[in-house]
Structures are given as C-alpha cells and as structure tokens.
Amino acid sequence: MAGMPGSDLIKTFVSERVQKRWAKAARAAAGQDLAALRRQRSQARELRTHLNELIHVADERLALPAIGSTQFRRPQGSDWGWRPALWRGPLPVPGLSSAQNKSQLGEEVTLFHDCAFSELTLRQLRNTREADLAPYGLRMDVFKFDGSFLSLVIDLPPEAVQGLKRRHLLRMDTIVEMEKPLEIFARLNIKHGPNTEQIVRELPLHEEEIMVEFDLAYTKLNEKRVEKAWLDLIFEGPEMNQVVLRDLTFSRRPRAEL
Known part of the structure; x- marks a missing residue:
C-alpha cells in the first residue's frame, strides 16, 4: 500500500467503502423499511448488471489464448520459429464468402x-x-466443388530463409479438425536464383501430433542464392466438408552433425 500512487490509494479506499456499504445493507435488509428496501433493490440490480457484464468479459478474455501469442513447442536446437499472423491476432477482414481464386x-x-x-x-x-x-x-467450408485443385499458400517471412542451409530441417506443426476424412499435402517451395526446390509431404492426419519435416539435404539448394520460401497446403477431395486449422506453426533446426 505504501508504494501505491495516490490515485490508486483513493480507488482502493472508495472500493472498500462501497463493499462495506453493501455488506451493511445486506445484513440490515430483513428489518429495512419497504420504501428504502425498494430503492436499494433497484440500485443493487443496476450494479449487478454491470458486475455481471464485467465478469463475463473477464472470464472470456482470461480463459482464451492471449492475442498475439507466439508461444508453441519448438524442437530442441531450433534457430527460428514462427506462427503466421492469421493464427496470432484478429484480421481487418475476418472472412470471405464465394472466395475467388487468389483471394x-x-x-x-x-x-x-x-x-x-x-x-x-x-x-x-x-x-x-x-x-x-x-x-x-x-x-x-467447401460445398459443391467443380475444380481440380484447392490449396492454401502461406508465404514464409524473410527470417525463414536467412542463413538457410542444406543441413537444415524445416518443420510444420498443425492442429486439424474436419467433418469427414480427406487427404492434405504440404509442399515446401524454396526459390533460389532461377530455380525452385519443392518437397512434398502428406500430413499424418490419423496421428495425435500432426507434423511434417522437410529435410533440405535431399535438395539441390544453392545456399548462396536463396530468395524466399512458401508452403502450399493442398486439399484432396474437399467437396462438402469443413476443415478447421486450429493452429499452424513453423520452425527450423540444423541437423546434428554426424
């Protein structure tokens, strides 16, 4: 208390006085005259409305993952990790209907x-x-689907390719929910000079931990000319289905030296 600013001291004092007032009124309610009791009931109901609203909002916010959170499990030795903005915080435009190609x-x-x-x-x-x-x-949400392909492309940030070497393992973790089974493939693309290396992995949707790793040792990556990287999530047979990606994170780590 001694170290609290003056305004905080005043707020604490007022709060304690208000609590004592209502505690005293509650104890005296059984013997209070009806006119005064009616006024107190009206005041108490109005106060309860504001308190219930505050408690509801506070419970909701405090129970949810914090907006902007970058917390997730990364493999030991990781030198980079990232969660895309869509999974971190609210977007200015939160949704699209009848979404067109390249939306x-x-x-x-x-x-x-x-x-x-x-x-x-x-x-x-x-x-x-x-x-x-x-x-x-x-x-x-996918309803009628008359196309031959459907994918979500996630552009990786520049930090993902800074210092990228062929001895790196790049990992993607996700949490997926779906109405009915389908196949999802992850294709990593790394542009280096005029060439683009591609590695494709199928997501193990039947496993509890859904993750894939891309081993760059099996590519012809020119480490000196790496420009950018992106990942395609490819959905096979998506018609009449709902797919929820609860989380999507990336990390990379150098392979242990043999």
Whole structure:
C-alpha cells in the first residue's frame, strides 16, 4: 500500500467503502423499511448488471489464448520459429464468402483453386479450447466443388530463409479438425536464383501430433542464392466438408552433425 500512487490509494479506499456499504445493507435488509428496501433493490440490480457484464468479459478474455501469442513447442536446437499472423491476432477482414481464386485472408495466406463457380468460404475464428495455444484458427467450408485443385499458400517471412542451409530441417506443426476424412499435402517451395526446390509431404492426419519435416539435404539448394520460401497446403477431395486449422506453426533446426 505504501508504494501505491495516490490515485490508486483513493480507488482502493472508495472500493472498500462501497463493499462495506453493501455488506451493511445486506445484513440490515430483513428489518429495512419497504420504501428504502425498494430503492436499494433497484440500485443493487443496476450494479449487478454491470458486475455481471464485467465478469463475463473477464472470464472470456482470461480463459482464451492471449492475442498475439507466439508461444508453441519448438524442437530442441531450433534457430527460428514462427506462427503466421492469421493464427496470432484478429484480421481487418475476418472472412470471405464465394472466395475467388487468389483471394487473400491477411497478408500471408492466399487461396488457390480453379472452380468455375466458387462455393468456398474462409473465416478466421477465435479459439476457445483449453488445449489451444493459438489465439485464432481458420475455418474453410467447401460445398459443391467443380475444380481440380484447392490449396492454401502461406508465404514464409524473410527470417525463414536467412542463413538457410542444406543441413537444415524445416518443420510444420498443425492442429486439424474436419467433418469427414480427406487427404492434405504440404509442399515446401524454396526459390533460389532461377530455380525452385519443392518437397512434398502428406500430413499424418490419423496421428495425435500432426507434423511434417522437410529435410533440405535431399535438395539441390544453392545456399548462396536463396530468395524466399512458401508452403502450399493442398486439399484432396474437399467437396462438402469443413476443415478447421486450429493452429499452424513453423520452425527450423540444423541437423546434428554426424
């Protein structure tokens, strides 16, 4: 108390006085005259409305993953880790309906498809489960699908390729929910000079931990000419399905020397 600013002392004093006042009124309610009791009841109900609203908002905010959170499990020895902005904080435009080819949701996620008529929707949603580390997730609803391909492209930041070597392992972790089974493939693309290296992995959706690793040792990567990297999430047979990506994170680590 001694170290509190003056305004905080005053607020604490007023709060204690208010609590004592209502505690005293509650104890005296049984013997209070009806006119005074009616006034107190009206005041108490008005106060309860504000208190209930504060408690509701506080419970919701304090129970959810913190907005902007970059917390996630990274393999030991990782020299870089990242969660895209869509999964970290609210977007100015949280959703798209009848999403067209090359539609963007945020600055890092782009939808690609070749449907003649789009019945695709994308929407950012707030994660509420206790197990979620990401504040937000992405829901994709696919109704009739007359195209031959559907993918989400995630542009990796410049930091992902700074100092990138062929001895690196690049890892992607995700949490996926879907209405019915489908196949999802992850394709890593790394542009170096005029060439682009590609590595494709199928997501192990039947496993509890859904992650894939890309071993750059098996590429012909020119370490001196690396420019940028992006990842395609490719959905096979997506018609009449809802897919929720609760989280999406990336990390990289150098392979242990043999």
